[in-house]
Amino acid sequence: MRRGLAIAAGAGLALLGAASLLPLLETDAWWVRYLDFPRMQFAGLIVLFWIAMVALGGIGHGAARWLTVLAIAALSYHGWRLWPYQPLAQVAAPMTESCAPGDRISVLVANLRRDNRDAEAVLALLRDAEPDLFLAMETGPWWDEALAPLGETYPEIVQHVPKDATHYGMHLYSKLPLERVEFRFPFASDTPMLFADVLHPAARLRFIGLHPRPPLAPDQPTTLRDATLLLAGREAWATPLPAIVAGDLNAAPWERTARRMLRLGGLVDPRAGRGPMPSFDAQSAWMKWPLDTVLWRPGPGLMAFEILPEVGSDHLPVRAELCLTGGATQHPPAPYPGDAEEAEATFAAARRLGGSDG
Structure with missing residues (x-):
């Protein structure tokens, strides 16, 4: 049971990683470009699926290693895209304190x-x-x-x-x-x-x-x-x-x-x-x-x-x-x-x- 759940978590992680990186392709295909929208959701799910896969411990070390590399690559790409729109990034338009x-x-x-x-x-x-x-x-x-x-x-x-x-x-x-x-x-x-x-x-x-x-x-x-x-x-x-x-x-x-x-x-x-x-x-x-x-x-x-x-x-x-x-x-x-x-x-x-x- 645990191994089956771990494999399912690994499969989900693979799909999320692939979906995260597909928009790197230079294409106008609607289904690829639509994947740009849920980057915050993808990033959160990747973390959850990786934790589940590791916690269940039922997947081979080689596969787990490659899936971890994929997860890191996908999270890095999400982080690069999302960074300007996080509170730690530079504010593009500081507030004006006073105005008539x-x-x-x-x-x-x-x-x-x-x-x-x-x-x-x-x-x-x-x-x-x-x-x-x-x-x-x-x-x-x-x-x-x-x-x-x-x-x-x-x-x-x-x-x-x-x-x-x-x-x-x-x-x-x-x-x-x-x-x-x-x-x-x-x-x-x-x-x-x-x-x-x-x-x-x-x-x-x-x-x-x-x-x-x-x-x-x-x-x-x-x-x-x-x-x-x-x-x-x-x-x-x-x-x-x-x-x-x-x-x-x-x-x-x-x-x-x-x-x-x-x-x-x-x-x-x-x-x-x-x-x-x-x-x-x-x-x-x-x-x-x-x-x-x-x-x-x-x-x-x-x-x-x-x-x-x-x-x-x-x-x-x-x-x-x-x-x-x-x-x-x-x-x-x-x-x-x-x-x-x-x-x-x-x-x-x-x-x-x-x-x-x-």
């Missing part, structure tokens, strides 16, 4: 989930949080009508309400004037990217909202998602204005494309040095990772970044408050040689897949 109220801007991001019908929870959250900008995703005709009362508070409302792909509707509600507003569909995707200039009294800002498709099916590789993230980074870098990038990225921040997006855009991630702060899955006790976020180019200082209570969706809302008159020195990840070339290769692959120039 008129120099602040707050942004709230929420994937509402298209079949969620708890509009009152969303409206109550907004009454409590009072953000200057509210980016709502997975909206459709029902949400367009349910959120209509926000028009009393948010004079600027822009929306994309698709007739078919209702997973990917998007609304932006703003207390501040907006200019140069446009929805783009890069690489012929059906997932909108929103671009808008926000006219805050303290500064003019460039806002980029996005919600690419996740890797979830054989006909849904990561190509378009990766290209969308990298495009957001490139656009953030190109604008002469302070840039804010917000949305449901459908990529964990430690995933290689997400990190490349930060480097290309010179973007600050408020989670770096603070912990993963998961926003998905709100309805799971342990399969959780951060997907929803607010990022920005260094310049604005950070006053607050928080995960808010659930509103009936499988995503938790995220709120950031920034000080537009600046703050402490911030630390976006340094660019790598070849980042621009890798991004161009991803754009080319997305154009071939989507049939668009992007």
